Amino acid sequence: MSTQVTAIVLAAGAGTRMKSRRAKVLHEIAGRPMLAHALAAVRGAGVDRVVTVVGHDREQVTAALAGIDPDATVAVQEEQRGTGDAVRVALDAVDEVSEICLVTYADVPLLTPETLRTLIDEHRRERRAVTILSSEPEDPTGYGRILRDPSGAVVAIREHKDATEAERATREVNSGILVADGAFLDRAVRALSTDNAQAELYLTDIVARAVDEGLPVGAHVLEDVIQTEGVNDRRQLVRLARELNTRIIDRWLAEGVTVVDPATTWIDSAVTIGRDTTVLPGTQLLGATTIGEGATIGPDATLRDVEVGDEASVVRTHASDAVIGPGATVGPFTYLRPGTVIDAGAKAGAYVELKNTHLAAGAKVPHLSYLGDAEVGEGSNIGAGTITANYDGVTKSRTSIGRHVRIGCDNVLVAPVSVGDGVYTGAGTVVRHDVAAGALAVPESGQRTIEGWVASRRPGTPSAEAADQTTQENIGADQEPQ
Ligand code: UD1
Ligand code: CA
Numbered sequence: 001m002s003t004q005v006t007a008i009v010l011a012a013g014a015g016t017r018m019k020s021r022r023a024k025v026l027h028e029i030a031g032r033p034m035l036a037h038a039l040a041a042v043r044g045a046g047v048d049r050v051v052t053v054v055g056h057d058r059e060q061v062t063a064a065l066a067g068i069d070p071d072a073t074v075a076v077q078e079e080q081r082g083t084g085d086a087v088r089v090a091l092d093a094v095d096e097v098s099e100i101c102l103v104t105y106a107d108v109p110l111l112t113p114e115t116l117r118t119l120i121d122e123h124r125r126e127r128r129a130v131t132i133l134s135s136e137p138e139d140p141t142g143y144g145r146i147l148r149d150p151s152g153a154v155v156a157i158r159e160h161k162d163a164t165e166a167e168r169a170t171r172e173v174n175s176g177i178l179v180a181d182g183a184f185l186d187r188a189v190r191a192l193s194t195d196n197a198q199a200e201l202y203l204t205d206i207v208a209r210a211v212d213e214g215l216p217v218g219a220h221v222l223e224d225v226i227q228t229e230g231v232n233d234r235r236q237l238v239r240l241a242r243e244l245n246t247r248i249i250d251r252w253l254a255e256g257v258t259v260v261d262p263a264t265t266w267i268d269s270a271v272t273i274g275r276d277t278t279v280l281p282g283t284q285l286l287g288a289t290t291i292g293e294g295a296t297i298g299p300d301a302t303l304r305d306v307e308v309g310d311e312a313s314v315v316r317t318h319a320s321d322a323v324i325g326p327g328a329t330v331g332p333f334t335y336l337r338p339g340t341v342i343d344a345g346a347k348a349g350a351y352v353e354l355k356n357t358h359l360a361a362g363a364k365v366p367h368l369s370y371l372g373d374a375e376v377g378e379g380s381n382i383g384a385g386t387i388t389a390n391y392d393g394v395t396k397s398r399t400s401i402g403r404h405v406r407i408g409c410d411n412v413l414v415a416p417v418s419v420g421d422g423v424y425t426g427a428g429t430v431v432r433h434d435v436a437a438g439a440l441a442v443p444e445s446g447q448r449t450i451e452g453w454v455a456s457r458r459p460g461t462p463s464a465e466a467a468d469q470t471t472q473e474n475i476g477a478d479q480e481p482q
Contacts, residue, residue, distance in 0.1 A: 003049045003098040005120065006182070007042035008090040011035060011106035012055025012077040017233040023057030024231070025106040026064050029241035030248060031268025031286055034231060035061065037109035039069045044113025045120065047102060051090040053077050082200030083176070088189040097182040100124070103203065104177050110227045110244055111177065122220050123179040129215035130184070130207055132157070133177040135225045143173035144204050146219050154219050155211050157204035161197035172221065174204060175228035184215065244269070252279075265298075274310065292326065301331070309344065322354075325361070343378075360403070372396070373415065377403035383427070385410040402437065 015024025025035040032040075035052075042050055050072040054061045062074050075093035077086050083103075091097055100123065102116060115133070123131035132154065134146045144157045145167055157174045158167050180188075188206040196202060210217045222228055231237050248269060249262045256275035259265050266284045273279070273291040280298030285291065289303045292310035297303070300316045308314060309326030319336035325344040330336065334348050339356030342348060346359040349366035357371045360378040365371060367384035373396055374388050386407055388399045399413045402421035409427045413419070420437030428443055435441045454467050 045116035083203035084201035383409035
């Protein structure tokens with residue numbers, strides 16, 4: 001059975017103007033490389049096969065592609081001899097040319113599957129040899145111009161460098177994205193010449209050839225110009241990233257999510273958000289983060305690969321690879337590191353850092369604590385300033401705290417250590433040994449006070465002077481007549 005639609009994604013170009021060690025198409029917007037956006041667009045359009053043409057930085061691009069779309073065929077273009085040559089290389093990489101070929105660029109990240117679908121559908125409906133995606137940007141400088149005859153029929157594409165002044169006045173330009181009949185494309189790219197201003201094999205020359213052969217060609221003008229814009233430098237990268245972010249936020253607004261300040265909110269393309277959730281200013285929802293319904297996120301929360309349950313509240317928090325259960329409250333000023341799991345209704349409060357720690361339902365760590373490699377049972381409360389000493393300099397050890405435990409303020413739990421269900425500990429306890437269920441653990445010795453220590457051991461210091469003054473005043477007060 002022959003493959004119906006093959007997508008050819010061109011990614012062999014150099015990207016010199018990015019001034020980067022990283023391949024241009026691996027620069028990210030909305031949390032994924034431009035290459036991944038391009039592949040998501042063609043896959044979303046429902047193509048049967050994808051061939052990606054690599055050249056510059058091919059090791060980097062090929063390695064990334066294996067993670068992005070392992071089913072895509074990689075074709076290597078040894079020398080960048082032009083877009084026509086790149087398509088020829090792609091066709092050489094498949095054993096059978098499909099009925100239709102879709103050509104796109106890996107550095108055009110805002111293109112949607114819907115646009116590609118429309119283009120393929122129109123191409124089929126009109127039974128054309130070639131259908132170009134064109135647009136009318138404010139400034140057509142640099143682009144190939146779509147040349148039409150007086151009847152409006154497309155007759156050729158003229159590259160800017162080859163165009164006459166009159167041809168350059170044409171506003172309609174070639175986006176570079178096109179759909180072509182497979183057999184025609186295969187024949188046409190093998191017959192291209194380098195007889196042009198750049199001495200390249202222009203893919204665009206297939207249009208004039210189709211016209212010469214009497215085959216139908218056409219162009220679909222896309223109103224939404226930015227979808228066809230490519231990235232050559234970092235200015236364009238950040239501009240398109242901003243625009244994509246606006247579009248992503250717009251989609252969530254339409255889905256019933258309130259994003260109070262789109263200008264300071266960044267949401268990656270893979271993020272999902274439930275209805276009636278409110279996202280407050282300064283928030284970044286990154287990676288594969290998922291947010292439930294009715295949650296409040298922000299202000300100023302940065303969540304990467306975090307799962308947040310319904311009705312949870314996450315205020316001024318930095319979190320990654322963590323799970324925040326339904327109705328849980330986190331923040332302000334909370335740092336959740338990988339492996340943190342906060343169950344339903346539990347709380348991680350102000351200036352709390354958690355790493356690889358599980359807070360069971362209703363457990364609370366309200367203030368100024370660090371818990372690492374710890375298990376906190378249901379309904380337990382951790383006093384302010386408590387720390388798990390989970391690292392002895394060589395190995396990390398776990399702390400286990402049972403259900404409905406009351407850890408006092410300023411405790412140090414020296415791991416590995418286990419505290420049983422229902423235990424109480426006094427303020428300032430250093431818990432070095434396991435505590436059995438229902439016990440009270442308090443510091444071993446009480447407070448020892450040595451009178452006059454400062455005057456004898458720290459004479460002449462501001463502390464000694466302050467202490468001396470107080471002593472004098474007290475003596476004076478004692479001597480005042482009643
Ligand atoms: C191309 C089009 C032009 C169009 C413009 C839109 C041609 C001859 N011209 O011009 O009509 O208006 O895109 O941006 O097609 N590439 C390869 N191998 C190569 C050459 C290019 O893979 O040998 C890839 C590049 O990585 C890039 C894409 O093809 O993704 C376009 O190449 P580029 O050099 O930017 O084409 P333009 O000259 O801008
Ligand atoms: Ca370009």
